[in-house]
Amino acid sequence: MDLVESHQEELRFARGRVVRALLIAGVAIAIAVPFSGQPAWIVRGTLIAITAIGVLGQNLLIGHTGQISFGQAGFLAIGAYTFAHVQMLPWPLALLVAGLAAAVAGVLVGFPSLRLKGPYLAIATLGFGIAVYQLLANASWLSGGRTGVAVQRPPMEWLYWQDVLLLAIFALATVNLISSYAGRAFMAVRDSEIAAEAVGVNLTRTKLLAFAVSSFYTGVHGALFAQFLGHLEPELFNLGEVLTLFVAITVGGLASIEGSIFGAAFVVLAPAVFGAARWAVPVLFGGSIIVVLVFEPGGLAGGLRKARVALEQWPFR
Amino acid sequence: MADLPRPLLTVEGLSLAFGGIRALRGVGFSLAEGETLAVIGPNGSGKTSLFNCISGAYTPGAGSITFQGKSLLGLSPDRVARRGIARTFQNLRLFLGLPVIDNLLLGRHLHFRKNLAAAFFRLRGEEIRHREKCEELIEFLDLEPYRNVRVADCAYGVQKRVELARALALEPRLLLLDEPASGLTGEEKEEVAYWLHEMRGRFGLTLLFVEHDLRFASRLAPRMIALDRGEKIAEGTPAEVQRQPAVARAYLGDAA
Ligand SMILES: Nc1ncnc2c1ncn2[C@@H]1O[C@H](COP(=O)(O)OP(=O)(O)OP(=O)(O)O)[C@@H](O)[C@H]1O
Ligand SMILES: [Mg+2]
Numbered sequence: 001m002d003l004v005e006s007h008q009e010e011l012r013f014a015r016g017r018v019v020r021a022l023l024i025a026g027v028a029i030a031i032a033v034p035f036s037g038q039p040a041w042i043v044r045g046t047l048i049a050i051t052a053i054g055v056l057g058q059n060l061l062i063g064h065t066g067q068i069s070f071g072q073a074g075f076l077a078i079g080a081y082t083f084a085h086v087q088m089l090p091w092p093l094a095l096l097v098a099g100l101a102a103a104v105a106g107v108l109v110g111f112p113s114l115r116l117k118g119p120y121l122a123i124a125t126l127g128f129g130i131a132v133y134q135l136l137a138n139a140s141w142l143s144g145g146r147t148g149v150a151v152q153r154p155p156m157e158w159l160y161w162q163d164v165l166l167l168a169i170f171a172l173a174t175v176n177l178i179s180s181y182a183g184r185a186f187m188a189v190r191d192s193e194i195a196a197e198a199v200g201v202n203l204t205r206t207k208l209l210a211f212a213v214s215s216f217y218t219g220v221h222g223a224l225f226a227q228f229l230g231h232l233e234p235e236l237f238n239l240g241e242v243l244t245l246f247v248a249i250t251v252g253g254l255a256s257i258e259g260s261i262f263g264a265a266f267v268v269l270a271p272a273v274f275g276a277a278r279w280a281v282p283v284l285f286g287g288s289i290i291v292v293l294v295f296e297p298g299g300l301a302g303g304l305r306k307a308r309v310a311l312e313q314w315p316f317r
Numbered sequence: 318m319a320d321l322p323r324p325l326l327t328v329e330g331l332s333l334a335f336g337g338i339r340a341l342r343g344v345g346f347s348l349a350e351g352e353t354l355a356v357i358g359p360n361g362s363g364k365t366s367l368f369n370c371i372s373g374a375y376t377p378g379a380g381s382i383t384f385q386g387k388s389l390l391g392l393s394p395d396r397v398a399r400r401g402i403a404r405t406f407q408n409l410r411l412f413l414g415l416p417v418i419d420n421l422l423l424g425r426h427l428h429f430r431k432n433l434a435a436a437f438f439r440l441r442g443e444e445i446r447h448r449e450k451c452e453e454l455i456e457f458l459d460l461e462p463y464r465n466v467r468v469a470d471c472a473y474g475v476q477k478r479v480e481l482a483r484a485l486a487l488e489p490r491l492l493l494l495d496e497p498a499s500g501l502t503g504e505e506k507e508e509v510a511y512w513l514h515e516m517r518g519r520f521g522l523t524l525l526f527v528e529h530d531l532r533f534a535s536r537l538a539p540r541m542i543a544l545d546r547g548e549k550i551a552e553g554t555p556a557e558v559q560r561q562p563a564v565a566r567a568y569l570g571d572a573a
Contacts, residue, residue, distance in 0.1 A: 181444075182431075192413075195399070201423070
């Protein structure tokens with residue numbers, strides 16, 4: 001009958017043919033970009049890689065664990081400013097400290113999630129993001145006042161490779177995490193808290209872990225963003241950033257790794273198309289959320305999945 | 318007393334109220350290791366409430382629940398599960414977005430050695446061990462064709478089986494089943510009765526189940542208790558319980 005021959009085989013990385021094709025295409029594009037000789041594309045590629053790390057993290061929280069949070073700007077700012085203040089440390093260490101600082105904040109912000117659900121949690125986390133922004137805007141010893149904080153910035157091409165490599169590491173870690181007991185517990189909490197508890201999943205620990213891990217990712221996103229810009233000011237971390245990450249998750253696809261990367265590419269590339277008409281970007285973002293939710297709630301990744309199934313069954317059905 | 322088997326579960330004087338509704342009023346019974354006990358009673362008589370108190374979902378206003386000599390009162394549902402009690406739900410509570418195999422693996426959650434570093438680095442020895450356990454259940458409950466199907470896409474009868482398999486995956490000492498046969502066709506009911514009978518022998522389970530269908534209950538349980546409006550109105554063999562005038566009245570009252 002339909003027996004599993006080997007559990008090892010079932011658990012292998014990138015088993016599907018389409019997944020493998022996507023993976024190869026991704027690597028090919030990543031390698032081709034620097035050889036294009038177009039500085040603008042190197043900058044965009046770097047920004048996509050940085051953003052994708054944050055989107056992966058927030059997708060773990062929102063898509064996999066089902067905790068709708070709007071605190072992204074806060075975690076981003078904590079990661080960025082922590083990195084700026086510890087940049088004398090060796091780079092990997094500074095990055096780690098930035099991620100951990102955001103993770104600690106994530107656990108603190110996660111506590112309301114033990115009590116609040118849905119829109120109530122979203123509002124509470126939004127409050128956190130606003131509080132961080134206000135703190136930065138008013139504490140010049142933290143944010144460097146009007147002059148801001150300078151961050152050392154390596155050459156662009158170097159940044160590109162560094163950030164693409166980091167994205168690969170984070171994406172791989174995420175694939176591993178969500179196929180482990182911990183990732184399954186995340187999704188169990190999303191699908192039914194009552195059933196999750198009945199099989200022995202500790203809700204408190206699971207939700208706080210999801211907040212910690214996702215904020216770590218977003219903290220690293222913030223740190224890399226700081227390094228990319230070379231300069232920080234509080235204005236960077238306002239509600240616009242929350243919208244951007246949220247759009248990336250919805251358009252890319254909830255609870256999807258490739259979706260997180262598609263979504264990051266969308267929010268980085270779409271504004272480039274509009275060029276001078278910057279006012280049109282939020283309109284496009286808001287509109288795209290509506291379009292996706294109405295026509296393809298699975299986002300780009302969901303659409304791709306459907307196309308793949310249709311392709312496999314073609315010409316039958 | 319010495320020759321009686323030690324009770325696995327003892328419930329005494331259990332009371333629970335929702336505002337003015339008294340869902341349970343001084344319910345008590347005990348269950349020996351390896352025994353099967355059915356709980357019957359008309360709609361709203363407190364059967365599910367009793368299960369929710371035992372599994373930690375509700376906190377009773379009064380009374381005691383003792384499992385393996387220790388009180389369960391005040392424990393959260395996940396701690397109760399850890400003590401060795403698994404349950405199913407009257408209105409199925411599954412992880413609908415996940416495939417059948419992942420639902421069963423979640424049933425193994427409390428047996429996993431938790432190691433976050435191993436999770437990030439894909440060290441999967443632990444995972445394979447548990448998958449093997451799940452395969453046994455998949456085979457036992459004829460779930461092979463659905464292994465990788467999202468539970469949301471499975472038929473009701475299959476979902477019901479998945480929930481049973483998930484509960485068995487916990488390897489519980491005590492299994493609570495809330496209406497294991499409700500909503501099933503006659504044929505499916507037969508299958509469930511067979512599986513319950515089989516698994517008692519195979520897994521050495523102690524079984525407490527709620528059932529509306531008196532015939533179904535009598536076939537599996539040598540002993541039953543009947544609830545009506547939160548009170549225990551009868552206890553004994555199926556024949557004894559059904560002879561009680563209070564039981565006949567409760568069921569007729571339900572029908573009227
Ligand atoms: N969470 C709740 N809030 C308010 N009232 C409740 C709640 N749960 C149960 N009740 C009430 O407690 C009483 C007992 O309900 P319970 O669900 O235990 O009955 P039951 O015997 O399982 O019924 P059924 O056969 O319909 O499943 C009912 O009157 C019900 O309305
Ligand atoms: Mg009930």
